[in-house]
Structure formats: structure tokens, C-alpha cells
Amino acid sequence: MSSARTLATAARVLRQLRHDPRSIALMLLVPCLMLFLLRYVFDGSPGTFDNIGASLLGIFPLITMFLVTSIATLRERTSGTLERLLAMPLGKADLIAGYALAFGLLAVVQSTLATGLAVWFLGLDVIGSPWLLLLVALLDALLGTALGLFVSAFAASEFQAVQFMPAVIFPQLLLCGLFTPRDRMAPALEAASDVLPMSYAVDGMNQVLRHPDATGDFIRDAVVVAGCALLVLGLGAATLRRRTA
């Protein structure tokens, strides 16, 4: 692995994005717009906005980065540039780390905007530190990048890649405790939600919402999300083959 090649890859991915200002605007503004809407949908019950708003701050970066990464790496596969890069002295880890770095950076900007808007302008009542919210959001973005990279290996077209979003993300969304507490679900579903990473992402956000300091549960949540992201990134690396049929 070479840090110079990783940085060059990250710079290249960001440079590609810079030529596509509309995508950047959508990525940064849509989460803010959703939070804004949510705030006034729950105008009469600020407590509900606190709960759902904090969870969404963790879910947005995951979904956005999942979509962006799965399409970007699919394009890399279908345009032949992946084959070209793997025929060059580029490590698979350089490529993956480059993508994770570039999209991670974007996620920081996105999460900062969304968290800042929610906490300072929409009156989201957070007892813990907004920095911890940002940390979880960043780990979620990394998880989204990892899942997107992995899933792109199984999509033959951008059409299929987009269909993977509901397949991979929606079940987690339903089971993560956003709509109803996880311990009130059918036992089988609760068990399923115990092994899905988004449950920990949402739980982490709620820990920050309710506790002034980083609790033991918060640390467990952060470690689980980070561990899942690294595991899936490793699986994603295994799907990059130098030799193909």
C-alpha cells in the first residue's frame, strides 16, 4: 500500500465530483431539506423530532455514501478504468482507501451541515456533545461507502445498482429502531436487528442525544459500526480481481 497513490486516488475522485456540481449540491442540501421538513412535520411534538432527527443524522450519510459509492465504483468497473488501474502498479487497498478518504471527506461536510442545522437552527435537543454526533455520522458514512463498494460488484448496470439501495438499506431502516423501539418488535425481528449495523448507528445517535458523556453503550455502538465498515471494505477489496474471465 502506498500513501501517495491513495492520496492521488482520493484527489482524483474529488476532482471528478468537482466537475459535477449538481451531485454535490444534492448530496449536501437534500439531508438539510429533509431535517427542515421533519422539524415542521412534528411541529406540535418536539420530543418526536429529537428522536427521529438524531437517528436521521446517522442514517443520511450512510444512504448517500452507499448510493454515491456503488454508482462510482460501478462506473469504474464498466468504463474499463478499473481493469486499467489493476494492470498498473496500484494496490487494491490504495484504490479502496482512496475512495473511502474522498467520500469520507464529503461525508464530514455533509454531516457538519446537517448536524449544525439541526442543533443550532431547528432546536434539536442534544444532551451530549455535537462532536460525538459528528463522529457517529462519519462512521456511518464509512459504512455506507463500504456497503456501496461491496454491492457494486454484484450489479451489472447502474439500474441494478440503484435497486440494491432498497434491498440493502430499507430492511435496516425498518429494523433499526427508527419507527418503533427494537425491544417491542417480534423476537425474530429483534434478533435480526441485533446483527444489522444500522441498528448500532441509530443507537449511537440516541446515546448522544440522552447522555452528557460517551457511555459504554456509545463506545460499543461506535466500535460495531467501525468494525462492520472495515469488514465490508475487506470484502469489497476481495471483489476487485486483477484477472477476470
Add this chain to the structure above:
Amino acid sequence: MMNYPADEAADKATNTATSTAAAEPAITAHALTTVRGDRTVLRGLDFTVPAGRITGLLGPSGCGKSTLMRAVVGTQAKVDGSLQVLGRPAGDPALRSRIGYVTQAPSVYDDLTVRQNLDYFAAVLLPGRALRHDRRTAVDRAIADVDLSSHADSLAGRLSGGQRSRVSLAVALLGTPELLVLDEPTVGLDPVLRRDLWNLFHQIAADRGTTLLVSSHVMDEAERCHRLLLMREGEILADDTPEALRRRNDTATVEEAFLRLVDAAAARAAHPRTTHEEPRS
């Protein structure tokens, strides 16, 4: 009858190359076989590609040219037999910086400019801050080589098909590879550009000592190569110089020689008995 400006350059390169002809071949294949799905694409090929020369790989679409090139570059899975490239087994990690490869479809980033594309691939080949100056020189030279200086700051996606394939070629020229593998580099180009590119190939072989393996399904390009591998249905029909091919088959062009070889192969397949007599004559 085919009087190309490149012929003179070709002859010159032939003369200089004869002195180094004793050198080891750049590529040596023995019993090279490749299966894709349930189809055998390459059927036990034996051939060599001489170093420092332009070898043309010619044959109809679907005859296995691209698969052979992917095997040489080391991106083709399920390759059997032996394949030595620049003294190492094909696909060896040490070869990755020594081979330039251009796929049939241009593989560049459409949402980057020509220069940004080359800057990135140069950073992969020559990483690190210390090599910044080398990278700049390599990128400038590659852009000039393919005559795209006036489009250096255009997005690759906005260029014409021929221009995009030249960007793809420029990427392969970065880092001065010892072996260039070019899959149909002149498809869809106008005659003037085709001539210019072939002149560039000859210049690269002569000045930089680079070995070129160039595929084409346009037979008139065969006359511009030092050596030819004629392929059909996963087999090599002939491995010779264009001159010798024409002479041996008593034809005016390589295209006619190729057709004669194909007819002979078909006749042998239809009447297997005659194959026993062939070697004796």
C-alpha cells in the same frame, strides 16, 4: 502498390532491429490455451513476439485477439500453457509498471480533463512528491505524442471518439513502458490520424526501443508492421513478416495472403486426409 510513408520508417527500424534481433523475444507463448465460459478462445498457441519491433495481431472480430492481449497483460483469468513476458510469467506484479495497455474501448475518466486523467495515471506509475517533475514531463510528452495539446484542458467526455481513444493511448505511453499492448488503437480514426499514429508507433519502436503488439481487423494496417501474427478462430494461421507472407502465398497484399490461408485451412478441415500430404510438399 501500397506506398505508405511509414514504409521507409519501417525499413529503417528493420535494419536497426536486425542487430538486436538476437536478443530474447519480448513475449514467448507455448501451448497457450484460454477458456471463457464453455468456449475455448485460444487453442494451444505457440508464438514469439520479437523485442523492439512492431508485431501486428490480425484477424476477424471474435477470433481471440483481445483475449490473447489480456493474457499477455495479465488480466485474463483461466490461462493455461506457458506465457513469458519480458522474461517473467505474464501477470507478474513486477511487470505492471513495464507494460502499457490500451483496451479496445477507451478507458479514461469522462468527467476529468485530458490533463487530469494523465496526471492521475502518472501519479499511480510515478508516485510521490519527489517525482513531481518527472510526472509533469511524462504527461506533457504523452499529450504531445498523441497530438492533443490543444485539447489538454477539455473534458474527456466532450471529445470525439477518436480523440478519446488517443487519450487512452496517451495513458499507456506514460512511464515509457518496455512493451505496449494496443487493442485496435486506430478503429474509427480518419486516414490522416491513422497514418500519424502509425508513424508514432514506428518512432516509439525506433527511438525508445519499445516492443509493440498492435491488433487490428483492418488488413491494410498489416503492411505497416514488422511482423504479423494472423489469427482465426483461436488459432494462429501465420507468423511471419508481411513481405514473406506475400511472397510465400504469391499475392500482392497481406489481405489476399490471409484469405488464401483461410481457404487452405478450411479445405484441410473439410478433407482431413490432405493434411497428411501438406507437410511433405
